[in-house]
Amino acid sequence: MAPAIAVDHVSKAYRLGLIGGRTLQEDLASWWARTRGRPDPLLAVGPEHHERRIGQQFWALDDVTFEVEEQEILGIIGRNGAGKSTLLKILSQITSPTSGQVTIKGRVASLLEVGTGFHPDLTGRENIFLNGAILGMTKAEIRSKFDEIAAFSECEDFLDTPVKRYSSGMYVRLAFAIAAHLEPEVLLVDEVLAVGDAKFQKKCLGKMGEVSRHGRTVLFVSHNLVAVQSLCRRAIHLRDGRLVDQGPATTVVSRYLRDVHPLDGPREWSGPADAPGDGALRVRSVGATPVDHRSAGLITMKSPVRIDTEFWILTPDAKTHITYHLVNEHGIVVLTTGSPSERRAPGVYRASFVVPGSLLNSGVYSLRFMIIHDGNRRTFEQDGLASFVVVDSAERADAYLGREPGIVQPPLSWEVAALSDVSLRTDPTNERR
């Protein structure tokens, strides 16, 4: 069976610099100068300017080839500027590729921008028809789905009110309802999860699942990697316009995460003179590593993390110890931990501790480093001595896909037990009482 979407060696070049229209006067001035053999007055602002005007090419997409099977939900991941939006723009025919070809079976609709073409003075009812037609529906189609759209939008009571009087929530709901009822063969979804509350997200995701169950194909662009892993079987990874990875979504996502959050090697200092510390103790190196082997260089919420600190002891008579604050990205100290307080002979030492796995929530953590003398006298403190990222790797079937709130997120075991006769609840005579 032919794939639903075949993207074949697609490239897209944008010209840098020479963007947008020039005025006729500018062109005439250039032309006049050229015909007289003079330098173009609009170019004559140094060599770098010259280059810009001639127009360098910027390849937003560079020889991208992939296929999407029917009924598949394909995730597209990549950093900002990797070419994801350009790809969707080509697929939705807003811009055409510079070279290569895309073949799509059936109608394409996108949830790129809901509410496009809404006219503020028209009523909700009128806008459903107008927006539906802009998105590619015929009048007959809209009429047949009108009630469904109105019900989905939860705006039934306001259908004869101009949409400029709508709250922003109603506006988005109405717009999404129309887009969701397009029933295209191919649906392009770009970051719908970024807008709206959890309830709205759930509705969007539910609709996407429904769409794919009805034999449609979905392309899902998102920065929410948990959502990509949960919804998509396959994913592709774009970097600088090139397709660098494709395969099962979980594999592509974890390779992508290693790409984005490369685990910093230990931070090292060459000698005690420039290293952080005081007269008694100086740090030689500090680093964080995941302890479990499964994570392959990535710190997930499940991984225990070992913090290794190597330090120099410079004097034999100071009784010192190291204390760390583990600080999250909101500046909250998640935990404090310290080494035993001891007198040590001068030399190089290594101190390690392990933050247990399945404890920290996802996020960026930094270590605040302190040296304590005699168990209570703090002589040195430095923020951000080292930092590491904990990524959310949880695979959740149908739960909320965003980051759960909470400073820590240990998996807690729940027990639910029946306390009375279960049959009571299903007995209709009891229910009536």
Next chain:
Amino acid sequence: MQRSSPPNVRAAITIIGPYRGWFDWRLRQLWRYRDLVTLLVWRDFVSIYKQTILGPGWHIVQTLLTTFTFTIIFAKIAGLPTDGVPPFFFYLAGTVLWSYFASSLNSISRTFVTNAGLFGKVYFHRLVIPVSIVISNLVAFAIQFSMFLVLLAAHRLFGGALHLSVWTLLTPVFLVMLAGYALGVGIIVCALTIRYRDLAHLVTFGVQLLMYGTPVIYPLSVVPEQYRMVLLLNPLTPVIEGFRLGFLGVGTVEPSQLAASFGIMLLVLAVGFMLFSHVEHIFMDTV
């Protein structure tokens, strides 16, 4: 979920490739967007008149005021002849036709500027917008033209002359030609504004000047013989003269001139389609 759209749309295979040349007009695809055209026309009509007192009456007020002004300035003060027709009807006929052409052309030439936001988000055949503008303005024209007919009938009741002829039957042709020229010239300008932004200003101004280069406020018959050729080079001249011949019984026009004008209109449209389809592909990358 039921599937209600025609199966041919469903099974359609879309091939998106690089721009394929000057003759990639996709007129069949344009036809598939006819529902969108009608909805856009209807949107224009509804949205313009919401929260206004006079509603569509504005078209009548506007036309009457323009006609009165022309009558006073050109007939009473300047004393321009009107081929023996009551000046009011002479100017009314010209104003009704010209305002259709001018307002269509002006809005079409701003298509890309006005719809940049929409074009950047959704794909539909871009000619849908110019076509819907031409049709939208027909609504205004219909209102003004009806007023013209009513006034003409009243004029007849009070003993005025009425000169209907075979030219009267050509009214739809005149209208099609004005629409064709507005669309053709409009999309040419539209295509050029992508390269030259300031062209849009030139159009508004140019259309105003063109009115004086077209026998709208004077009859072709008063133009000295040696300059008449120049005015006949303007393909809109036979349209205006023909319309007045059809309803007021005066006009200097030959059927061959009208036919030639029709041919030029087709040529202008073809050039327009070529330029428009050419820039349609690069528009989103340049704005």
